[in-house]
Amino acid sequence: MPQLAGIDHLALTVRDLAVSAAFYERLFGFAPIGELEGEGLHRRLFRLPSGTNIGLTQHETPVDGDFSPFTPGLDHVGFGVADVATLREWAAHLDEQGIHHSGLVEAPYGTALSVKDPDGVALEFFVGA
Template sequence: MTTIPPYAGIHHLQIPVSDLDRSIDWYGKVLGARRRGNVDHKPSDGPLFAVGLEVPGLGVGFELRLNPTAAAGMAGCGPLAIAVEDPADLDAWVEHLDALGVEHSPVLIGIIGWVLVVPDPDGIKLRIYTNANHNLERSQIQYHSPWLENGPFGRSGTTAAVGRISAVPGSADELESLLISLGAVARKEPGNLAYHVHRTADDPNEFVIYEEWSDPAAIEKREEAPGFAAFLEKAGPLIAGEPHVTSLVRQD
């Protein structure tokens, strides 16, 4: 067996985003992150594709990298958990987020401590976790809160739908942009476990949308989400024919 070479801790964290400016602003407001211009990723012959941020108290570097596909794939996952001491600190975070108008979960019971979940603009979940241990029975842990379930790995009984939408020829790129924006809204809705937009390989005018929700009531309410009516108004003239939707109920 070979000897594992030494390493010196974590150098930096990388989060994929679909819009650099939007995410720089969001992480700046929420975490007080400051841009480190000396580590901008911008080749002389190409556009800016990543930025480094300094996040007070984080202790490691933090990078936002432009990668809409990866950002969509990670929606619902929580790769970053920052620590606070106790529930009183979480209450202070709730006040901070409410003052900013930033969406967040209620204070939840995690496996060891209490946790607050804050989805970023792409639906990637920032978690704020207490060092304090709640010492509660495992039956009280909120395993199945939609705020704590990650991505498409929902439990048996979750409700999903697969929709097929065809674009009017010449309108596919515009429709794709609207669908991706709608997905960003849907992933922030209570009960959403996954929402992904696909463009079919054999027909660039056809899209397949996969969405998964914690229960039938949640999926029925998705059309009440902010921005859904505006999406229909803008997307209606771009859609050819009637969308086809198949509802699914997970069994395993």
Template sequence: MAFPGLQHVAITVSDIGRSTEWYTRLLGAEPVLTEDEEGGEFHHVVYALDGGSLFGLHTHMGKESKDRADERRTGLDHISFGLSGTAELEQWRDKLDSLGIQHGGIKKAHYGSGISFRDPDNIALEFFIAPGT
């Protein structure tokens, strides 16, 4: 039996309004859903990504720690968005520049190439291409 692919990723953010604005600009799309969970435990904003995956932002009704993300703590290290090749990677570099989002430039390694950047809560994100693409 094959292990299934990811259906969605959800991250906790400290300021849902700020993060919704930031991710809407980055993704170039409006959320497909924004609602309180029926039990009242959290509010989520969800985006549909190409390929059928969903990307969600959660706030836990003021109970989140407000700490900035740190990949050295146990938990999330980073989220990587897959691209098809160098030209697309360069386009995303240019889009990050146009949005004023700081990044580390295109880095090349034997396992692939990517651009790393961070969201308003310091969550590490990257655009990535496999080697030879």
């Protein structure tokens, strides 16, 4: 069977590229590495320290309504962190940026810190137990 090397990129559709790009720049603490203009779309690309790319895409065809994890497709995006201390650092960073978050939520399988982007996409910072 062919082997996978990991996730290269994740593309998220956004309603307003300028608003979402500004949110993710505050969230990640760095600017996008590039832009793409294609037929009917505009995209900004962020590269995480792990090498995974996050693309924010605004399509010219408008869509009504917010993201819902109950619609088939994406439920949430989970970012791995090293330990609970790093989760606490993320919580402090989110507070500094004025980004509302869940606080640390402990479960038997790990600890999470969750936020929502401007379109309602759930983002989770997570460390396993």
